[in-house]
Amino acid sequence: MSLVHVQGVTKRFGGLSAVSDLGFALEKGEITALLGPNGSGKTTMINMISGALVPTEGQIIFKGNQIGGLSADRIARAGIARTFQLVRILPSLSLMENVMVPAAFGPRRLWGKPARDHAETCLDRVGLAGKLNLSAADLTYIDQKRLELARALAAEPDLLLLDEWLAGLNPAELGQGIDLIRRLARSGITILIVEHIMEAVRALCPRTIVMAAGRKLADGATVEVLARPEVITAYLGSAHA
Numbered sequence: 001m002s003l004v005h006v007q008g009v010t011k012r013f014g015g016l017s018a019v020s021d022l023g024f025a026l027e028k029g030e031i032t033a034l035l036g037p038n039g040s041g042k043t044t045m046i047n048m049i050s051g052a053l054v055p056t057e058g059q060i061i062f063k064g065n066q067i068g069g070l071s072a073d074r075i076a077r078a079g080i081a082r083t084f085q086l087v088r089i090l091p092s093l094s095l096m097e098n099v100m101v102p103a104a105f106g107p108r109r110l111w112g113k114p115a116r117d118h119a120e121t122c123l124d125r126v127g128l129a130g131k132l133n134l135s136a137a138d139l140t141y142i143d144q145k146r147l148e149l150a151r152a153l154a155a156e157p158d159l160l161l162l163d164e165w166l167a168g169l170n171p172a173e174l175g176q177g178i179d180l181i182r183r184l185a186r187s188g189i190t191i192l193i194v195e196h197i198m199e200a201v202r203a204l205c206p207r208t209i210v211m212a213a214g215r216k217l218a219d220g221a222t223v224e225v226l227a228r229p230e231v232i233t234a235y236l237g238s239a240h241a
């Protein structure tokens with residue numbers, strides 16, 4: 001059985017259909033790109049999987065259970081974590097404290113020493129092992145991104161949703177970011193990536209799903225999908241082309 005099964009999902013905001021009758025499945029351990037021009041509905045889809053938005057129609061099945069419409073808190077505990085387009089960390093807290101907070105709300109509800117040990121492991125996984133007691137406000141941009149990832153990992157997700165996690169990195173940092181995501185995927189986490197940097201998509205994602213105006217335009221091997229005329233046409237109208 002697929003880890004995730006999105007079936008006939010629609011999200012309407014008043015008269016606007018941001019996502020229309022979308023369907024796809026994600027297999028365990030897969031790393032997949034969700035692409036599309038600005039406003040095509042990618043973030044709305046991620047928001048429905050993570051519980052920030054309730055689908056108007058359709059089902060989102062995760063590990064065999066319908067999760068569409070459940071609270072973000074319950075979905076996180078079921079094993080789905082995400083990052084945001086604009087980094088969300090707690091600047092006044094140390095790195096360790098930043099990661100202990102989501103650990104407390106994760107499936108094991110860790111507290112005290114087990115939470116500290118788990119936070120240390122998560123920070124180590126993203127390359128921040130030496131900075132546990134620094135204040136989050138003092139981090140460079142890429143380290144803030146690493147910290148956000150460590151906070152997502154603290155909830156011990158089976159599915160990780162990355163919403164433009166690589167955006168804003170310089171070329172050297174981009175290489176480090178790609179390596180880090182690849183390492184996480186190898187550890188068995190299923191990853192869905194919304195990303196406008198095609199170099200990263202090609203390097204990381206064997207499979208790509210393309211949305212246009214809320215609908216699925218293409219789904220298949222990345223190299224093949226990105227060469228399709230209808231995909232190229234969809235992107236030519238966008239600022240990211």
Ligand SMILES: Nc1ncnc2c1ncn2[C@@H]1O[C@H](COP(=O)(O)OP(=O)(O)OP(=O)(O)O)[C@@H](O)[C@H]1O
Nearest residue numbers: 013016017018036037038039040041042043044045
């Ligand atoms: N809360 C909301 N209320 C009303 N309309 C919304 C809301 N969220 C998104 N939309 C609209 O839904 C459409 C899809 O937006 P969405 O942010 O999902 O696109 P996207 O593909 O993620 O775009 P981008 O690449 O620019 O982030 C857009 O027309 C957007 O204006």
